[in-house]
Amino acid sequence: MPKKKRKSKKQKEEEELLEIEEEDTRITKEQFDADQLQKDKIDEKNVKVKDSDALKVAESVLDVETKTTLFNLRKRKIIDYMTGVISTGKEANVYHGYAPDGSELAIKIYRTSTNIFKGLQIYIIGDPRFARIKRDQRSFVYAWAKKEFKNLSRAYTAKVTVPKPITCVKDVVVMEFIGKKELPYPLxxxxxxxKPLKTYKEVLDNLELLYHEAGLVHADLSEYNMIYTPKVYFIDISQAVLLDHPYAEIFLFRDIKNITRYFRSLKVDVIEAEELFEKLTGEPLTDRVKAFEF
Incomplete structure (x- = not known):
């Protein structure tokens, strides 16, 4: 009996891609019709954007490896299907989807085609989770996605109000969707x-839990990275650093200043930034932290 010819790696990859494109129609062009999704959301909220631009940006993260990852997540019954894009950014796009049990998901897909490493180096200095990664773009993005998942997990375990983390594979982070009927709650x-005062106190409670229980500093906290339901959720936590990071105190003071500035603009009687820093850390603010400029 003649021996069966072994398939090359390239042939296997081509067959896997073909399987994704032909058989898994729920995670291909139809479900990634970001243009139509944007139109639906825009019609509902009466906002105008360039639909073709939104479509181009939304599809830019879905390379062959990412589609393969999504396909495998569906085979593992983590994702059932995806409905379209929620938001687009320079580092990642966020998609809405459903789990097999009908619960709504947020699926964050980091870009592997854009060089984001240079601007993020300050957040990984001294972080042991990055000590041995290869310095190529794809390896960095995979490690960065894993960092977000680990940060989310630490925060969620510490009872910080963040989206529940579900899984992370390569450049894809799956988490709880903070919204209703496919519409995300606003930033x-x-x-x-x-109730601005009540919300301010809730933000401070979460900040304290993040620092003391999770052992993290958000490092980019502002009104742009909190969802309001009116319950407060901290999001975009990939850049969060451990407390022994060389810039942890500097990042913390920046977060505090952002919070203080925002709630003061709403006429809330806020705690002064330096006082809040000392209250949170138990240490006075140093000249080094005060003088640092980004």
Whole structure:
């Protein structure tokens, strides 16, 4: 009986891609019709954007390896299907999807085609999780996605109000969707707060839990990285650093100044930034932290 000819790696990859494109129609062109999704959301909120630009940006992260990852997540019954794009950014796009049990998901896909390493080096200095990664773009992005998942997991375990982390594979982070019926709740910056003082105290409670229980500093906290439901959720936590990071105190003071500035603009009687820093850390603010400029 003649021996069966072994398939080359290239043939296997081509067959896997063909399987994704032909059989898994729920995670291909139809479900990634970001243009139509944007139109639906825009019609509902009466906002105008360039639909063709939104489509181009939304599809830019879906290379062959990413589609393969999504396909495998569906085979593992983590994702059932995806409905389209929620938001686009320079580092990642976020998509809405459903799990097999019908629960809504947020699926964050980092770009492997854009060089984001240079601007993020300050967040990984001294972080042991980055000590041995290869310095190529794809390896860095995979490690960065894993860092976000680990940070989310630490925060969630510490009872910080963040989206529940579900899994991370390569450049894809799957988490709880903070919204309803495929529409995300707004960012704090886009919403009029019903009770600003109450919300301010809630932000401080989460900041304290993040610092003391999770052992993390958000490092980019502002009204742009909090969802308002009116419950407060901290999001975009990939750049968060451990407390022994050389810039942890500097990042913390920046976060505090951002929070203080925002709530002061809403006429809330805020704690002064330096006082809040000392209250949180138990240490006075140093000249080094005060003088640092980004």
């Amino acid at each position: 704090m910056k886009d919403e009029k707060l019903k």
